[in-house]
Amino acid sequence: MATTAKQLDSHARIRTPATRTPSASGPVADRMASPRILFLYAAAAAAFCACLPAPVSAIRKGIGLAEPILCRRTVQGRHLISDDNGYVCSALSVDPWSRCCPRTGARFSCQGCNLDLQCCNSYEYCVSCCLDPSRTNEGDVQKLKVAKSVTAGTYTDIFDFCMGRCRHSSASVVHENAYVSDFHHCFMMQQNSSGSTESNCGSRDCGSRLAGINVLLGRQGESCNSVCGVKGQSCVPSKLSELNKCEILQKYMRCKSGCFPSLGPDQPAEVVDEAPRNLNPGACLYMQMDERLTCDGSHQHTRRLCPCA
Numbered sequence: 001m002a003t004t005a006k007q008l009d010s011h012a013r014i015r016t017p018a019t020r021t022p023s024a025s026g027p028v029a030d031r032m033a034s035p036r037i038l039f040l041y042a043a044a045a046a047a048f049c050a051c052l053p054a055p056v057s058a059i060r061k062g063i064g065l066a067e068p069i070l071c072r073r074t075v076q077g078r079h080l081i082s083d084d085n086g087y088v089c090s091a092l093s094v095d096p097w098s099r100c101c102p103r104t105g106a107r108f109s110c111q112g113c114n115l116d117l118q119c120c121n122s123y124e125y126c127v128s129c130c131l132d133p134s135r136t137n138e139g140d141v142q143k144l145k146v147a148k149s150v151t152a153g154t155y156t157d158i159f160d161f162c163m164g165r166c167r168h169s170s171a172s173v174v175h176e177n178a179y180v181s182d183f184h185h186c187f188m189m190q191q192n193s194s195g196s197t198e199s200n201c202g203s204r205d206c207g208s209r210l211a212g213i214n215v216l217l218g219r220q221g222e223s224c225n226s227v228c229g230v231k232g233q234s235c236v237p238s239k240l241s242e243l244n245k246c247e248i249l250q251k252y253m254r255c256k257s258g259c260f261p262s263l264g265p266d267q268p269a270e271v272v273d274e275a276p277r278n279l280n281p282g283a284c285l286y287m288q289m290d291e292r293l294t295c296d297g298s299h300q301h302t303r304r305l306c307p308c309a
Contacts, residue, residue, distance in 0.1 A: 071100035072159055074127055076167070082124040084159040086131040108132035116262050117280055119183035123166050130162035130187035162187055182278060188260045209242050214308045217252055220272050223298040224306035231308060235295035239307035244268045244293060249284040252305055257282035263289070265297025268305045275301035 071083040073094070081101060082088045086108040089101035110129035113120035118135070120126035130136050141161040146153055155161040165187045213236060218227035224235040242248070244267065246259035253270040262285040275281045279301055287293055298304065 069098050069100070071098055073099060073101075074124055074163060077122075077124050080122070080124040082127040084131070086128050088124050088128045114183045114278070116264065117183055117186065117260060118188045118262075119186035119280075120166070121182045121185070123185045126166035126185035126187055127159075127162045130166060131158055133158075136162065136187065183280075186260070210239065210307070212309060213239050213242075215243065215248075215252060216306050216308050218304040218306055220303055221298055221300045222304060223266075224295040224304050224308075226298075227304060227306045228295075228308035233308040236307045236309050237293070237295050239309075240268070240293040240295070241290040243305050243307055244286045244290060246284065246286060249286060249305060253284055253303075254282065255284035259284040259286065261286055261288045263287065263292075264299060264302075265292070265294050266299035266302050266304055267293070267297075269299065269302035270305075271302055 071085060073081050073083040077091075079091060080088055081091050081094055083094075083099070083101045085100060085103070087101035087103060087105060088109055088111075089105065093102055094100070095102070108128055108131055109125055110120070110132075111125045112122050113125060113129050115129075120129060136158055138158050141155050141158055144155055144161065146155060146164065155164065166185045214228075214231070214233060216227050216231065218224065224240075228235045246255075249255055249259055249268055249270070255270065257271070257280055260280070260283055264285065264287070267285050267287040269285055271279050271281050271283045271285065273281045285302070295306070
């Protein structure tokens with residue numbers, strides 16, 4: 001049966017798969033469009049970020065945890081502690097974090113201290129009393145040497161000075177095995193254990209300032225008016241300040257127990273050997289305030305050094 005050309009053409013169309021013409025919506029088009037879309041996203045993101053406020057680039061200071069306050073403290077006593085704030089407490093009550101004493105007691109306490117001698121019967125209270133700015137001047141402390149040696153360093157601060165000065169020294173013992181007094185922890189502004197102290201008065205300067213003055217050592221219990229009167233002279237009040245120095249006291253007196261600042265109308269003077277132990281027998285005493293020096297002062301246990309003319 002003959003097949004017509006029209007039928008052959010229809011069979012060929014069925015058997016031969018139709019060729020697809022690529023369209024714009026296929027995978028190729030997707031691949032071509034993806035970089036363009038990414039670029040648009042990036043541009044939009046950049047425009048959005050440009051609208052935001054500028055970030056803060058500076059670092060703020062003073063924000064954060066405060067540095068802990070740590071106290072320095074004494075370590076000599078078994079039961080008591082004194083910190084560098086001037087408080088005394090029991091060793092068990094010290095704050096474990098700050099190492100400070102509780103601020104509940106008296107600050108700069110001078111419990112058990114003889115303020116005339118500037119000595120205490122307890123090391124910790126000696127340090128506490130010494131830290132009082134009204135008794136110890138930081139500027140003067142930093143000029144003092146730790147020892148007599150020329151190469152010795154100076155004290156770094158008041159606490160360093162007080163811890164060192166309140167320990168026992170050769171001036172606080174007698175016969176090397178007994179204390180001179182119950183008040184054997186002293187914080188006087190003394191240069192070293194021999195009793196010398198820094199003075200602005202050189203030997204030549206002091207000699208010229210005392211020209212025409214007869215320096216006399218009185219008897220026990222005498223005032224300078226009496227001492228000078230026995231010689232037919234008068235006490236010169238304006239010259240008492242020239243004698244009110246350890247350098248001068250040690251020149252005319254033994255000062256075997258040291259030279260200490262004190263407060264008393266009988267000074268400058270030396271405590272007699274027969275005086276009660278709590279008065280520090282053998283010690284030389286000078287007045288801390290020159291304006292209080294007087295010619296008529298006396299004490300039953302001291303011998304005065306007097307300027308007569």
